[in-house]
Amino acid sequence: MTRGRVYLKQKRGEWIESTQLLYDMGFEFPYGNGSKILSGFLRKQLESKKKLDIWLKSLFQVWDKDGNIVGKDDQVSFLLGFDNVPQIDGVGDDYSYIMNCSSDKDIIYVAGEEFIIDKNEMIVLSFSRVVMRIRRQTGKTNLLFNEDEVTICTEALDFYSRIFIGQYDNIVSRLIWKMNDSTTLLDKRYVCEHILLAIRGIIMRDTDLDRYGFSASLGIWSDHTDIRAINSYDIQQVMRYNLAYAKHPEGGYTVDFKKPLINGNLPVIKCSCENVKDAFVETVTCTSNHLQVLDDALMIFYHLHSANIRELFEYYTDDELALELAGLIEKLFSGIKPDRQFVEEIKKVWEKVICAGGVFGEEK
Numbered sequence: 001m002t003r004g005r006v007y008l009k010q011k012r013g014e015w016i017e018s019t020q021l022l023y024d025m026g027f028e029f030p031y032g033n034g035s036k037i038l039s040g041f042l043r044k045q046l047e048s049k050k051k052l053d054i055w056l057k058s059l060f061q062v063w064d065k066d067g068n069i070v071g072k073d074d075q076v077s078f079l080l081g082f083d084n085v086p087q088i089d090g091v092g093d094d095y096s097y098i099m100n101c102s103s104d105k106d107i108i109y110v111a112g113e114e115f116i117i118d119k120n121e122m123i124v125l126s127f128s129r130v131v132m133r134i135r136r137q138t139g140k141t142n143l144l145f146n147e148d149e150v151t152i153c154t155e156a157l158d159f160y161s162r163i164f165i166g167q168y169d170n171i172v173s174r175l176i177w178k179m180n181d182s183t184t185l186l187d188k189r190y191v192c193e194h195i196l197l198a199i200r201g202i203i204m205r206d207t208d209l210d211r212y213g214f215s216a217s218l219g220i221w222s223d224h225t226d227i228r229a230i231n232s233y234d235i236q237q238v239m240r241y242n243l244a245y246a247k248h249p250e251g252g253y254t255v256d257f258k259k260p261l262i263n264g265n266l267p268v269i270k271c272s273c274e275n276v277k278d279a280f281v282e283t284v285t286c287t288s289n290h291l292q293v294l295d296d297a298l299m300i301f302y303h304l305h306s307a308n309i310r311e312l313f314e315y316y317t318d319d320e321l322a323l324e325l326a327g328l329i330e331k332l333f334s335g336i337k338p339d340r341q342f343v344e345e346i347k348k349v350w351e352k353v354i355c356a357g358g359v360f361g362e363e364k
Contacts, residue, residue, distance in 0.1 A: 001022060001023055001024065002024060002026045003020055003022055003092065005017060005093050005097070006052065006056070007096065007098040008052055008099045009101060009102045010047060011047045012102070015086055016049050016079050018052075020093065021060055022060075023060070025094060030350065037097050038122070039354045042291075042354075042356070043292050043295070046099065087112075088108065088109065088125065089111055089128060090125055090128030090129075091127075091128075094126065096125040097124055097125075098125070100117045100118065100120065100122070103119055120136040120138070122134045133360070133361045135361070136357060136358060136359075137359060141285070141287075141291065142283055142285050143286060144281055144282070144283055145281070146279060146280070147243065147280045147282075150243050152298075152301070152345060152346055153236075153294060154240045155301065156294075156346070157232045157294070158236055159304065160293075160296065160300050161236070164229035165219060165222070166204050166207070166217045167215065167217045168197070168199065169193070169196075171312075188332050191332060195325050196214070199322045202325075203316060203322055220233050227264060228293065230263050231266050233264070234264040234268070237258075237260035237261065237262075238260050238268065238269050239284065241259070241271075242273045243282055244256035246275070246280055247280060266290060266293075269286060271285070288357065294353045298353055300315055302343065305342055305343050307338050309333070310323055310326040313326040
């Protein structure tokens with residue numbers, strides 16, 4: 001457990017400070033909330049008091065005097081007003097995250113020492129020592145992926161969108177394919193599928209999927225489909241299409257060679273692919289919104305292959321009964337070892353996406 005605070009200079013220029021935040025405030029990937037703060041800063045999601053307050057409420061829980069969790073709508077703000085320049089002593093906080101989202105550079109004081117913080121810059125403190133400075137780039141970001149990394153991204157985007165449309169059978173089939181003890185998992189498949197059907201019935205109660213089988217779905221372009229799923233499918237199509245034609249310019253008959261059909265609300269992602277020393281490298285040019293979709297999809301994919309089923313579903317719902325049922329599936333998987341090498345490969349790609357758009361440096 002680590003403790004910390006967040007300091008934010010909003011776009012309009014006023015500084016605000018959070019209360020002390022508990023539970024994993026470090027950069028320990030992927031569970032340290034520092035990596036989530038970094039991602040939110042680079043994706044321009046934490047530029048105002050309102051945005052930061054909503055984000056903190058989604059990330060941290062508040063308990064009342066009787067020990068019960070307070071609902072998000074009834075939580076008091078995690079944020080305090082700030083009239084002056086931050087003066088941070090670091091005492092009692094393992095980590096402090098100071099974000100300048102205004103259009104001007106400013107001054108902060110750390111244990112009495114003056115520091116300049118540039119616009120679009122975040123300073124990370126460990127106690128009262130500066131350990132990292134991250135400057136946010138403006139405009140689009142280029143990400144370079146090798147062929148294996150493109151495959152991980154497209155599989156992650158595919159899985160992410162399928163859960164949105166109700167194809168929960170993919171959870172079991174993918175785990176059977178990648179777990180090191182697939183025979184044991186096959187024995188538990190029947191129970192898992194029934195629990196997943198119950199979860200789908202709760203989360204997607206406003207649809208008619210209960211009338212159909214386990215593999216039924218809304219369809220990717222249904223009026224009921226979340227726009228994040230459609231955007232994810234758009235990115236997946238473009239990435240796999242470019243790699244397929246780079247490898248086989250003559251074309252082919254698999255789905256990879258089909259011209260992407262774009263139906264989301266984001267600009268078409270830009271991709272180019274070249275052969276470098278007999279290996280294919282794909283350059284993907286992303287906006288902040290594209291990066292957020294990739295970030296979310298890789299997070300879900302990481303939780304899937306780590307068999308963190310409850311955490312996977314926490315992205316899609318806050319219904320406690322559905323999450324309790326997801327926890328039961330996790331218990332069924334206990335003792336079955338994930339493919340650690342594949343999990344590490346996902347983690348490396350996810351880290352690359354989280355840090356995209358940032359220029360990292362030591363103390364100035």
